[in-house]
Amino acid sequence: MTILQNIVISILEEVAIQDANQYPANVPTYQIPRERFAEIAKVMKTAGARLVAEWATDETLHPHHPLPHQGGGGRGMGFGIYACYAKDSEYLIIKTYTPLEDPTFPSLVKKFVPAYRFERQMKSLMGVVPVGHPDPRPWIKHEDWPEDAYPLRKSFDASKPIPRVAGEYRFIKAEGEGVYEIPVGPVHAGIIEPGHFRFQAVGEDIINLEEKLGYVHKGIEKRFETLSWEDGAKLAGRVSGDTTVAHALAYCRAVETMTECTPPERALWLRALMLERERIANHLGDIGAICNDVAFAFLLYQFSILKEKLLRTNLKLFAHRLMMDKIILGGVAVDISPDAKNGILTEMDWLVNEFERLVIIYDENPSLEDRVRDAGILSPDTAKGLCVVGFVARASWQPIDCRLQNPFPPYDIIVPRVAVLKSGDVHARVWVRIEEIRESIRIIREILNSLPEGEIACKFILPSPDIAGFAVVEGWRGEVVYWLQSGPRGEINRCMIRDPSSVNWIALEQAIHGNIVPDFPLCNKSFNQSYSGNDL
Amino acid sequence: MIYPIVIEILQTLILLAAAPAFIGWIRMVKCWFQGRTSPGIFQPYRDIAKLFSKDVVLAENASWIFRFTPYLVFGATVLMAGIIPILSVDLPFSATADVIALVALFAIARFFTALAGMDIGTAFGGMGSSREMTIASLAEPAMLMAIFTVSLVSQSTSLSQMVQVVAHGQFILRPSLAFALLAFILITLAETGRVPVDNPATHLELTMIHEAMILEYSGRHLALIEWAGMMKLFIFAVLGIALFLPWGVAATGVLTGIPAAFLFLIVKLGFIGIVLVLIETGLAKMRIFRVPEFLGSAFLFATLGMLSYFMLE
Numbered sequence A: 001m002t003i004l005q006n007i008v009i010s011i012l013e014e015v016a017i018q019d020a021n022q023y024p025a026n027v028p029t030y031q032i033p034r035e036r037f038a039e040i041a042k043v044m045k046t047a048g049a050r051l052v053a054e055w056a057t058d059e060t061l062h063p064h065h066p067l068p069h070q071g072g073g074g075r076g077m078g079f080g081i082y083a084c085y086a087k088d089s090e091y092l093i094i095k096t097y098t099p100l101e102d103p104t105f106p107s108l109v110k111k112f113v114p115a116y117r118f119e120r121q122m123k124s125l126m127g128v129v130p131v132g133h134p135d136p137r138p139w140i141k142h143e144d145w146p147e148d149a150y151p152l153r154k155s156f157d158a159s160k161p162i163p164r165v166a167g168e169y170r171f172i173k174a175e176g177e178g179v180y181e182i183p184v185g186p187v188h189a190g191i192i193e194p195g196h197f198r199f200q201a202v203g204e205d206i207i208n209l210e211e212k213l214g215y216v217h218k219g220i221e222k223r224f225e226t227l228s229w230e231d232g233a234k235l236a237g238r239v240s241g242d243t244t245v246a247h248a249l250a251y252c253r254a255v256e257t258m259t260e261c262t263p264p265e266r267a268l269w270l271r272a273l274m275l276e277r278e279r280i281a282n283h284l285g286d287i288g289a290i291c292n293d294v295a296f297a298f299l300l301y302q303f304s305i306l307k308e309k310l311l312r313t314n315l316k317l318f319a320h321r322l323m324m325d326k327i328i329l330g331g332v333a334v335d336i337s338p339d340a341k342n343g344i345l346t347e348m349d350w351l352v353n354e355f356e357r358l359v360i361i362y363d364e365n366p367s368l369e370d371r372v373r374d375a376g377i378l379s380p381d382t383a384k385g386l387c388v389v390g391f392v393a394r395a396s397w398q399p400i401d402c403r404l405q406n407p408f409p410p411y412d413i414i415v416p417r418v419a420v421l422k423s424g425d426v427h428a429r430v431w432v433r434i435e436e437i438r439e440s441i442r443i444i445r446e447i448l449n450s451l452p453e454g455e456i457a458c459k460f461i462l463p464s465p466d467i468a469g470f471a472v473v474e475g476w477r478g479e480v481v482y483w484l485q486s487g488p489r490g491e492i493n494r495c496m497i498r499d500p501s502s503v504n505w506i507a508l509e510q511a512i513h514g515n516i517v518p519d520f521p522l523c524n525k526s527f528n529q530s531y532s533g534n535d536l
Numbered sequence B: 001m002i003y004p005i006v007i008e009i010l011q012t013l014i015l016l017a018a019a020p021a022f023i024g025w026i027r028m029v030k031c032w033f034q035g036r037t038s039p040g041i042f043q044p045y046r047d048i049a050k051l052f053s054k055d056v057v058l059a060e061n062a063s064w065i066f067r068f069t070p071y072l073v074f075g076a077t078v079l080m081a082g083i084i085p086i087l088s089v090d091l092p093f094s095a096t097a098d099v100i101a102l103v104a105l106f107a108i109a110r111f112f113t114a115l116a117g118m119d120i121g122t123a124f125g126g127m128g129s130s131r132e133m134t135i136a137s138l139a140e141p142a143m144l145m146a147i148f149t150v151s152l153v154s155q156s157t158s159l160s161q162m163v164q165v166v167a168h169g170q171f172i173l174r175p176s177l178a179f180a181l182l183a184f185i186l187i188t189l190a191e192t193g194r195v196p197v198d199n200p201a202t203h204l205e206l207t208m209i210h211e212a213m214i215l216e217y218s219g220r221h222l223a224l225i226e227w228a229g230m231m232k233l234f235i236f237a238v239l240g241i242a243l244f245l246p247w248g249v250a251a252t253g254v255l256t257g258i259p260a261a262f263l264f265l266i267v268k269l270g271f272i273g274i275v276l277v278l279i280e281t282g283l284a285k286m287r288i289f290r291v292p293e294f295l296g297s298a299f300l301f302a303t304l305g306m307l308s309y310f311m312l313e
Helices: A003-015 A034-046 A115-126 A220-224 A229-236 A241-259 A265-293 A297-318 A338-364 A366-372 A380-386 A390-394 A426-449 A501-511 A517-527 A531-535 B002-033 B043-052 B064-080 B099-119 B123-154 B159-168 B175-191 B219-244 B257-282 B288-312
Strands: A029-031 A050-058 A078-087 A090-099 A104-106 A129-131 A179-184 A196-202 A205-212 A468-474 A479-486 A492-498
Touching: A003 A034, A003 A078, A003 A090, A034 A078, A034 A090, A034 A104, A050 A115, A050 A479, A050 A492, A078 A115, A078 A479, A090 A104, A090 A468, A115 A129, A115 A501, A179 B123, A196 A517, A205 A501, A205 A517, A220 A229, A220 A492, A229 A241, A229 A492, A241 A265, A241 A468, A241 A479, A241 A531, A265 A297, A265 A338, A265 A426, A265 A517, A297 A338, A338 A366, A338 A426, A366 A426, A366 A517, A380 A501, A390 A426, A390 A501, A426 A517, A501 A517, A501 A531, B002 B043, B002 B064, B002 B219, B002 B257, B043 B219, B064 B099, B064 B219, B099 B123, B099 B159, B099 B219, B123 B159, B123 B175, B123 B219, B123 B288, B159 B219, B175 B219, B175 B288, B219 B257
Parallel strands: A029 A090, A104 A129
Antiparallel strands: A050 A078, A078 A090, A179 A196, A196 A205, A468 A479, A479 A492
């Protein structure tokens, strides 16, 4: 599958340089002149690709690498600007440079909606300016930070406190008779993560919803740059606590592509086992929580019991309820005994029975059905335009699942059957997750029935300086993307994290149009995106 | 003459003391239905005691309405104990206040709660008040219709008289009362903020109705409002008992009937609690725009009850 690659080569002809030396072995990377950055986005859009991520690196301290045909405009000159595209199973990274004295680049927002927030974030945190971007407001960085404090730049000292300045974040206004504004959050009446939602409403009808996130911005990407590669796996496991396995796995896989270290077969299978257990536990909890948001508390407690039992088994088997820090560079940190294997198989038999009993209750209660159907519809066209991923995408007719499209063992042997639905409403998102639980139970059984013997970790070799690694892993929310770059001394120079939430949050804003204010919590819960993973 | 006054005082004390236990019972049964361990029937008392021991946090722009409302709501609710025959029909207050006065007392409490919700000026308060008034404007006429159906049977709007006729008169099967009971159950769910109209346990600001109005209250103010809320549900339960299941209530001048009436009350309340939990466990909260249809059908049932009185009885 090299459709995107062929397009880029045909468009750019001689100016396209594939830098096989520095860039990830598993994904083609093309370096192009800055003025053609938006042009490539256009052809990518035409080719039906989606924008996976857009990010910047500070390469001002790198040794100077002149590129002959450009008269010496290589690394070490300023900031690297990256855009990652994907179509089906093919990923492609486009890179360009922007110099320190004029850090601008053409905005992609007219071609790809997700660029709207990616680019605001790049501008706020790295100080690179997207030309043609309609929205000058900061994103993730709060308005009471000085505008010229760019935390991701190498010159920024993260150990010192930031001076506070007076700033104002202007929300989109709606005017007219009977229009009123409802500010919600960032502190909520329940125990949930902080985020601000600004509604413009007439009566109970929502005219517009604007999200403001960034309240859990903790500088994780910057923090990676001070850590060793091994400690990086621990930090990755803490990007979003409920997705600890997927994040740690994506990080480890990205680093492993830089070292050509292949973990033993048994480790790969155990990783998949943990990934599927995490998926089941989170899906169970969320389906219950969705029911609770329409006051159907019975299912919340029943699903919570199932989730809790899974987590307790995790504690027994992996010494951690969420399996944090169990995925390490080169393999996994904990093996399972034959007894434990049988224990999980018995647990899965029990789970199937209990789960199917609850699904019947969910499916056959008309009052519940009345609430979840036709609420918060994300149409397939909108979903495609917004480049959403994960179960949100699959509920809106977008068959995106990295387990299928970019499989690593054992998913090459145990192929997941991915459920895709068309209606894009709350019910579709619930139903996709119900199907995924069924499928994950099957995968776990197959993994355990043919788990290979052998070592659980190989010796990890440090990556060499000045290379990059890339990995995607299908976490329970969707595609988790890591792109890592080693610096001149072989340290972590940049760790780009793209949690599925970064793209899916915008979809919530769109899905809420035409709904009423009291239905928002239900719609929000059906997306249940991570604040922490988005705010980094 | 002293005996009816003792009854009045006894009824008020029962309302004050038993309302939290009734809520505690409902929550306990609900826990069992959901497969959970319950905190016990006395948890609401502990909650109220906790709130009374806390300081009041008052918004800077809170006016007298905001501070006055908890006392008014509490007072109005306690007054109702004087006119509903909980234990006995021998109530001197019932001569001064009939069932229309009862509905008016509810309306006063609601009116001030809605004003207090808007007083602080937060978006949630205003939202809650607007939703509450929408529901009230539909629920109140339906409630009067349902009660008037019972009034037609007893030829009176005095609750004591109504109960006297149904409980101690000749037993007749009346289809009009069946319709009125159905309407009354729907209205009770709406008026007391239970599932499927409102969710008393929610923490979601945007979906709240009653809770949104009182979101700014704290300390003793919140304790009074919560307590009054519990009493309101209790009153609807005993009102339902008085109108539709009054058997066992003590007749005028029969002192010995009081202990038996008390036992009957406990059994009936226990039963009502279970029915309420069954409804709340089996149903999801409806979309807010379905509430008018829901209360519309309550009004329809009440009207059918009234029509069937004229046609069949």
